[in-house]
Amino acid sequence: MLKVVTLMKNRRSSGIPLGVPTLTQKDFTTDQDPRWCPGCGDYSILAQTRRIMPELGIPRENIVFISGIGCSSRFPYYMNTYGFHTIHGRAPTIASGVKMANPDLSVWVITGDGDALSIGGNHFIHLMRRNFDLNVLLFNNRIYGLTKGQYSPTSEQGKSTKSSPFGSLETPFNPISLALSAGATFVARSLDTDPPHLRSIIKYAYEHKGTSFIEIYQNCNIFNDGTFFPYTKKETKADNTVFLEHGEPLIFGLESDKGIQLNNFQPEVTTVSNGTENLIVHDQYAENTTLANFLARMSDMPDMPHPIGIFRSVQHPCYEDLMTDQIASAKQQRGEGDLDALLHSGDTWIVE
C-alpha cells in the first residue's frame, strides 16, 4: 500500500523565499519579438504571465514552458526560461517526461483549442487523469488561426469558415467538462481581457499541487473577432458571466441582482430580491464533481451566464510522487540496484 498521507502534500504557498533575488517582469522577457497579429489576445496572456512569474518565487532556471503547435504555442520563445516548442498536440507528453525526469521543475504547458482538443485530444485527457504537478494554459479562440481560419473543436456548431463554408457540423467540446470528466484536480476559466483575474488564476494554478487546467477565453481579432465579446466586453460581461467564489452563492449581473438556483436538476436564473437562501453555493473543494460538471455545462446553455473562476480544486496524489515513492520502496526492499548482480541473475554456469 502506498502511503497516501505522505503524498498528499499540502497546498503550497507562493511567495519569494528569503535570499532569492527579486526578479521582475523584464527578467522573463527574451530578445525575440512576439510575432502575433497586433491586437491578438495572446499579448495580454503573455504580459500577465510575465508579470505574475516573479511573484511565484520560482528560480527562473527551474521553469520550463512547453508548447505544441499553433499561434499560442509560440509562447515559450518569449519567456526567458527553459522552453520547448514541440509538435502539434504532443506538448502534454513531452511535459510529462520533463516533469517525471525532474520533479523539481515548474512545468507549464501552453496550448490552444486545436492543439489540445483536436490533434492532441488523447494526450489531453490522459494528462488530466495522471495528475502530474504541472500547469496547462489553454488559449481558446474557437478557431484555427495559424492555418488561417478553419473551424476548431470548440467552434460553435454551424460556424461558417473557409473549411466549412456551409456551416460546421460538429458539436463543440466544452473544455471544462472534458477536463473534469478526465479527472482533472484543478479546473478554472479566465479571460484574456481581465488581467487581475487571469493573474490570480495563474497564481492559484501554480499553488495547486497537481495538474492545473486553465481555459482562457482569447480573442482572435483576425479570424474570429468577438467570439467571446458577450463575456469580455465591459457593457455585457456582468450579465453574461458569473464569477465563482468558493463558499459564495452564484450571483451576477451589473447590479449583482441575479442569482442561479436549481430547478429540477436544471440551473435557473432568479432575482436576488427574492432571497438568496435557494441560490447555489459554490464549493470548489468538493471531491464529487457533480456541482463542477453542472457549472461547466452552463456555458453550453444559451440563457445562462458563463462561469469564470475555479470550478474544482482538490488534492490527489501526483504521478511523479507515486513513481518516486515506488522507486524508493523498491530500493528499500531490494537494495540499490547492483548491475553486476543483475547481469548474473537467474541460472548461471561457469566454464573453466
Added chain:
Amino acid sequence: MRKQVEQIPAATVLFAGDSGDGSQTIGTQMTETSAMIGNDVATLPDYPAEIKAPAGSLAGVSGFQLHFSSETIHTPGDTCDVLVAMNPAALRVNLSKLKDNGILIVNSDNFAQKNLRLAGYADNPLEDGSLEKYQVFPVEMTRLNRDALEDAELDLSDKDQCKNFFALGMILWLYNRPMDYTIRWIKTKFAFKYPHLIEPNILTLRAGNIYCEATDQFATTYDVKPAKFSPGTYRNIAGNTSTVLGLVAAAHQSGLQLVYGSYPITPASDILHGLALYKNFGIVTMQMEDEIAAVGVAIGAAFSGSLGVTGSSGPGLALKSEAINLAMIAELPLVVCNIQRAGPSTGMPTKTEQADLLQMLYGRNGESPLPILAAARPIDCFDTVYEACRIAIKYRTPVIFLSELYIALGAEPWKIPDVADLPRIEPEFQTEIDGFEPYLRDPDTLARPWAKPGTLGLEHRIGGLEKSDITGNVSYDPENHEKMVEIRAEKVKRIANEIPPTEVFGAQEGKLLILGWGGTFGAIRTVVENRFAAGEPIGHVHLRFLNPFPSDLGDVLKRFKTILIPELNTGHLQQLIRSEYLIDAIGLNKVQGQPFHVFELESEVDNYIQN
C-alpha cells in the same frame, strides 16, 4: 529392459500444440536445462497472435524449436530430429520440418474425429500409413497425465493443463537430462500465485520420465555432450532480455536515470515488462496512452537530462516518426528500439522480418539523418543497444536500435560481461554559462551542448522550427537552412570515425562475400563456416552500423567478385549498398515471416562459388 545410449553431436526438438498448451514453457525449460549442462543452444519460438485460437485449429498451433549441440551453433536448425505434436493440427503444421526417420511423439488421445477434422485430416494419420518414414510413438498423454494426477485435488481441466510437463518429462528422459532445473523452476514460478500447481506439475513431469523408462516403446536414449566455450560465467538469454540488460547497463554506467516510454506491442512488450521490474535501479517505465505519447515522454525526459528511451515495433514506429524528427532537429539524445515484425500494416505480428530498415532511414519528413544500429543475435542485443545509448549521448541525437522478432524471442548462452569492461559513457552536461549557445558545437563530434533545465544561467528555448546556427533561434534564412541540413548530416557521418575496422570472417578476398545485418547472422555464419572450412573462397561481413556505414566497407567489398546480401525483405541493404558503392550487389530475399534456413543459403552460394 536395458536401454541403449547413443552419442550424437547435436539434436533439434520441436514442441508443438495448441496455443495455451504450454509448448513455449516446456521448450524454454528444455533450453534452460540444455544450456545448464553445457550445450550450445539456439531457439525459435513460433506462435500465433491469438492468445487462444479455437482449440485444435491449424491457426492455433504454437511451436518452440530448440537446437542443442556439443559444438558451436548459430541457428535453431533447418529440420528436426524430434517432433512432439500434442494434437493433429500441430502435426499437420510441423510434419514437413521432421527429418526422415525422425522421432514423432504424439498425444494419441487428441487424435479423435473432431480434432482430425479440424486439422483437415480425412483419415487418422496414425493409422493410414502416411507416417511410415518416421519413428512414430503414439502416447496417451491425456490419460497418463490424468492417471498420474488421480489423487491431486484439481478439477479435470486444471489437471489437463499440466500435461505439457508430462511431454517434457519424456524428452528429458530421451536425452538423458536431469529434471532438477525444471523442478526448481516450477517451485519458483508457481510459488506465489499458484502454489497448488507445484506438486501436480512435478508429479506429471516425473510420470512422463518414468513412462519412457518403464515401457518398451522407447529403446534408445541420446547423449549430447557439452560444447566448448571460452572460460567465463554464462547464462541463457533471449534477445529482449539482453536488450533490457543493455539499457539498464547504459543508464547505470552513464549515471543517468533511464526513462522508458512505451505502449504495449508484440514483440517489444517484453522490454517494458523487463524494465518495469528494475525500479531499484531508479528506472522509470511509463506505459503511455499511445505510441506518440511513449516517445514524447522519452523526449521530455531527454530534455530534462535523463536517458530517454522508447521501444516498439514497425506500426508503432510509424506513429512515432514525427516526434523522432523533433528529437533529431532538437538534437537531443534518444534511443528508439524497433523490434521488427512482419508487415506491412498490422501484418503478421508474431512472425519475423527485416523490412523496416528503409522506414528507419528515410521515414521522416525533410532531411532527417539518424544513426541506425542492428543486433545480429540474441546476445548481441546487449552490446548493440548499449552502443546505441553511448552514441545517442555523445552525439546528442536519436539513435535507432533495430532488433527483430527472431532474435528478440530466440535465446542462446551468453558469457556475462565484466561491468568494468563496459565502454565509458559521459553525459557531459553543460554547466558553464560563459559563451553558452544552445547550438554551439563540439568541433570533433559536432554535438551541441546538453543544457538541462534546472541549470542556472542556461535558460534557452528549442523546438521543431529551423534553428539559426549557434544561437538556435528560429530562422527562415535560406543559407542557414542549407547549412543546418548539412551540419546534421555531417554529424551522423562522423560517427563512422569510431566504428572499428570491418571484420571479415573466412576468406579475406575471393569469389564471394556474404554481407548481412540483423538476425540473418546465424544462417550466414553457419554456411560460411562450413564452406570456408572446406576450402572455398567465401567470406562473411555482418554490419552492426547501417547508418553510417563503416568507413572501410567500400574497400572490403572491392576485394570480392560477388557480394551476396541475404535479407528478410525485398532488398533494403542491397539498395543502399548499390547506391553508396555502385556495386552490383546480389540480393537473396525471403519474406515469409520465417528466418532463413541454412539450406536456402547453401544452394544460393553454390551458384556463385562454382561459376
